[in-house]
Amino acid sequence: MNIKTITCHEVYNHGASLQEHALLKHLEILGHSTEAIHYKPPYLSKHLDLWKISNVKYEKNIIVKWIYILAKLPTRLRDLKRKKAFDNFSKKHIKTGEKLYISNDELKANPPLADTYICGSDQIWNSYFQNGKDPAFYLDFVPDEKLKISYAASFAIDAIEDNLKPFVKEKISRLNHVSVRETSGLRILKELGVNNATQVLDPVFLLDKEYWKENFVTPINDKYILIYDFDSNPLIKNMALKLAKENGLKIFTVNKNIKYANSNFWLKGPEYFLSLLANAQLVISNSFHAVAFSLIFNKQFYVVNREEKINTRMRDLLALLDISNILVDESNFNNASLKPIKSYSSINKNLATSINSSKTFLSKSLN
Template identity: 65%
Template sequence: MKIKTITCHEVYNHGASLQEYALLKHLEFLGHEAETIHYKPPYLSNHFNLWRISNDRYNNIVLKLAYLVLKLPSRLKSLKRKREFDDFSLKFIKSTKKLYRSNEELKLDVPEADAYICGSDQIWNSFFENGKDPAFYLDFVPDNKLKISYAASFAIDKLEDHLKEFVKEKVSRLNHISVRELSGKSILEDLGIERAHQVLDPVFLLEPTEWESLIPIQKKTKKYIFIYDFDSNSLIKQMAENLKKRYGWEIISVNELIKYTDRNYFLEGPIKFLYLVKNAEFVISNSFHAVAFSIIFEKDFVVFNRYDKINTRMRDLLSNLALDNLLIMSEDMVKDHELNKIDYTLVQKKLNLSIKSSKEFLMEALK
């Protein structure tokens, strides 16, 4: 069967790239011919724009030129990160030759397929523009074609009232519906859509050995803590520095703004991210996919809430695996947390059941 997927493509985020790869890889394993739609609407196309001015106060030509001159050296340096991610996409993520910029463009020239899958990741998160984009609900696909959502994530607890009718109308067109979080299932049930299933993120559809096969063998470095922190969270810094002082572990990150690290690999791509999670002594993050890969590689880890209210992703995943105690909510929890207390034998039992049901949903939907 020919399958086209649509997700947030080429957004230069480790988790987004790896989940996109995983879904395509699993569909190929099932015997299908799968590729992602090269969909880049304007709001997802401004990464690494050398001439971007993000502050409105630079409102005359002199200020704009001064701003760009100051920003240009760091922006040129950051192009290495773009190249790393582009190389990963070129090598591992098969996509349509045609580039689409809008839902209307997709409607005018629908990519040929027998079935279409939207997902995974935060495609339905209305906190961002993609959650309001009809394309991510397969609006462009004709009624007579098979339409499936796989592990689509709202990433929030509830929709704003003015979006409810839009979401209800678009999701109701899908033949088979699955979401990544229980909270997403609840959102749809509140809209009167009762047939949604909860499934796991695509990264769990691949065996750990398949992920390990992507990681090149490298000379062992010093023991380290891996930080994946989008918010420059002061509690994460406190916990990391406490562990460094106690055990002598280095602190490593891939977040550009984390300045207290011993080493920072912000300019590296998804393969380096996998390596850093796999070989860490301890992982501290507020990232869904850092949590997911910590579980896949059976690492010791903790999770912190994000500041921008998109925490349902981590919370639901931890709850499903009875790991709620790993969500750090206060300074006291930072001080009291004990290392190496995760029983991965129990976690794996729960995880295997969820993996099985996720794979069954996809197989049944594609029949």
């Protein structure tokens, strides 16, 4: 079967790249011909842009605009190494259509040909961002007679705004088979009258630990705590410094904004991220995919909430596996140890059950 997928594409984020690869690879293992749609609307196309103006106040005066750009240019030129690393990963591991689409209207006018279309995974339905309001991520461009599936689509928030509910209900009602990544997503859909949805795991779980290790992980001969922190969270910093000192460990990070780490790997691509995570003594993060791969690799890890309203992703996954105790806040971080998870036996058993049901949903939907 010829299958086209659509997700947040080439956004230079480790989790986004790895989940896109995982879904394509799993479908390929099932025997299908798969390809990601090369969809990059303007709001998803400004990552690592040399000429980007982050604040509209700098655009009002041409002189101020160029002073701003020139001040940012040295850092942005350096950051192009990160873009190159991610582009190399995409070239090797994410098969993509040659035609570039920048809007749902373009997709509707000339849709990529396929037997089946799958939207997901990642935060494609998160209306906190523009992608959750984009009809393309609900397969609006796909003809009625074609098979349309959502796989592990994420709202990433607890509720959507009232003014968006008719739009979301209308678009999702066109899908033949609906699955979401979080229990909160099921609740949102039920409130909209969509009662036939299934909860499944993120695509990275469709490929086992051996696959990820054999294809992407290389040894790192260091003892360290890995930090993946989008918010420069002081709680994460305090935990990392405390546990690193108590256990004689270094601190590594993949975040540009973390200044207290011994080594920063911001410029590295997804392969090195997986190596860093697989070899870490402890992972402290507010990243969903850092949590996902910590589970896949059976790592010791802690989770801290994000400042943005997108914490349901991690909270629901921890609850599903009955390990909500590793969600840390100000009240319990002083009790943190290097090994918060005493055994992975029951976790792996629960994961295996959810992985099997996720694969079953996808196979049945395709058949």
